[in-house]
Amino acid sequence: MPFINERLSANQTSIDKARYEKPTTDNTVARQSRFHFKPEDVMNALRTNIIGQDDVLSSVEEMLYLVKADFGIKHRPLAVNLFLGPTGVGKTETVKIIAKSILGSTDNFCRIDMNTLAQEHYAASLTGAPPGYVGSKEGHSLFDSDAIKGSFSKPGIVLFDELEKASTEVIRALLNVLDTGHLVLSSGTHEIDFSNCLIFMTSNIGVKELNAHRAAQNKGIKKWLGGNTIDEKSHLKQALQKKFDPEFLNRIDRILSYDYLSDEFLDKILDVELEKLNLRLKAKNATLELDETARQQLYTYYDEEYGARNLAQHIRVKLEPLVAREILKDDQSTQFIIKYVDDKFSISPDINT
Numbered sequence: 001m002p003f004i005n006e007r008l009s010a011n012q013t014s015i016d017k018a019r020y021e022k023p024t025t026d027n028t029v030a031r032q033s034r035f036h037f038k039p040e041d042v043m044n045a046l047r048t049n050i051i052g053q054d055d056v057l058s059s060v061e062e063m064l065y066l067v068k069a070d071f072g073i074k075h076r077p078l079a080v081n082l083f084l085g086p087t088g089v090g091k092t093e094t095v096k097i098i099a100k101s102i103l104g105s106t107d108n109f110c111r112i113d114m115n116t117l118a119q120e121h122y123a124a125s126l127t128g129a130p131p132g133y134v135g136s137k138e139g140h141s142l143f144d145s146d147a148i149k150g151s152f153s154k155p156g157i158v159l160f161d162e163l164e165k166a167s168t169e170v171i172r173a174l175l176n177v178l179d180t181g182h183l184v185l186s187s188g189t190h191e192i193d194f195s196n197c198l199i200f201m202t203s204n205i206g207v208k209e210l211n212a213h214r215a216a217q218n219k220g221i222k223k224w225l226g227g228n229t230i231d232e233k234s235h236l237k238q239a240l241q242k243k244f245d246p247e248f249l250n251r252i253d254r255i256l257s258y259d260y261l262s263d264e265f266l267d268k269i270l271d272v273e274l275e276k277l278n279l280r281l282k283a284k285n286a287t288l289e290l291d292e293t294a295r296q297q298l299y300t301y302y303d304e305e306y307g308a309r310n311l312a313q314h315i316r317v318k319l320e321p322l323v324a325r326e327i328l329k330d331d332q333s334t335q336f337i338i339k340y341v342d343d344k345f346s347i348s349p350d351i352n353t
């Protein structure tokens with residue numbers, strides 16, 4: 001059917017047209033979404049892999065349904081989200097899982113590190129180096145316009161990391177993106193379209209003070225921020241309001257605070273990490289289990305200040321080398337178990353399976 005084909009191969013202009021074409025009285029047609037992803041599937045993947053962040057995930061779910069329904073304001077990005085909170089609690093992982101569920105790969109999005117963008121020559125490309133001057137073209141290498149633009153049936157995804165590191169000029173340029181859905185690089189020759197894009201931003205703003213507060217609490221020091229308790233989420237929002245103008249913050253649809261991952265979630269997080277490793281081992285026809293001694297030992301490495309990241313790192317550094325040696329041995333074992341005995345991890349074929 002030429003009509004459908006035309007639409008599928010459409011560029012941004014026709015994306016706009018399709019979003020705002022003449023109303024039809026046929027509800028089945030009018031309410032059919034151009035987006036192919038299913039919010040339920042994305043949420044399944046998120047709820048399986050992101051542990052201990054239920055409130056955040058509920059807001060992400062609302063966003064996904066809104067985007068799927070596709071009646072947003074023309075020329076604005078499809079959604080603008082800011083994720084706040086400590087390191088290693090799932091902010092970036094959430095974006096990766098959304099990218100995997102909607103676009104097929106955890107890498108299918110444009111990631112911009114605000115720290116890098118703060119370097120003068122990159123910032124210049126955004127904020128005003130005149131054409132021909134050093135810096136006027138650098139931004140091209142940072143922005144992946146195809147990943148940002150998406151396609152007729154799939155949104156683009158962009159992640160601005162470490163928002164607090166962005167300069168005032170970069171924030172001004174970003175504000176314009178949130179308003180108009182477009183970014184014209186200062187070379188004047190290159191325009192990036194964000195109007196079909198899910199924008200995510202992350203920030204650790206205010207977290208340093210929270211960590212200090214928690215450390216003080218653990219040591220029984222009660223004099224911090226005037227008392228023993230602190231509403232962590234309000235503290236993060238206050239830190240954000242101190243740093244950024246309301247003009248910028250008011251253009252963000254959702255500001256979501258991630259919680260510290262407390263001990264109660266360790267078991268589930270370990271299962272998620274093990275599942276990821278087993279998925280990679282599948283290609284080698286091998287599976288791995290941990291017995292209770294190994295699990296308990298891994299928990300001792302956990303430090304709330306660094307979130308789940310150090311658990312994942314210990315698996316990589318301490319357990320994966322053991323598995324590597326086993327699968328390189330010339331034997332036919334496919335199932336392995338790791339234990340922690342006499343102050344060290346050891347691996348053996350799992351004879352119980």
Ligand SMILES: Nc1ncnc2c1ncn2[C@@H]1O[C@H](COP(=O)(O)OP(=O)(O)OP(=O)(O)O)[C@@H](O)[C@H]1O
Pocket residue numbers: 049050051052053085086087088089090091092093094202203204261269272307308309312
């Ligand atoms: N809530 C969680 N549930 C399950 N795994 C998690 C969770 N949070 C983090 N992880 C694990 O820790 C790793 C690091 O997390 P992530 O990259 O999301 O950190 P982050 O919150 O973005 O931190 P930063 O602010 O330092 O960028 C993830 O790849 C994942 O393996």
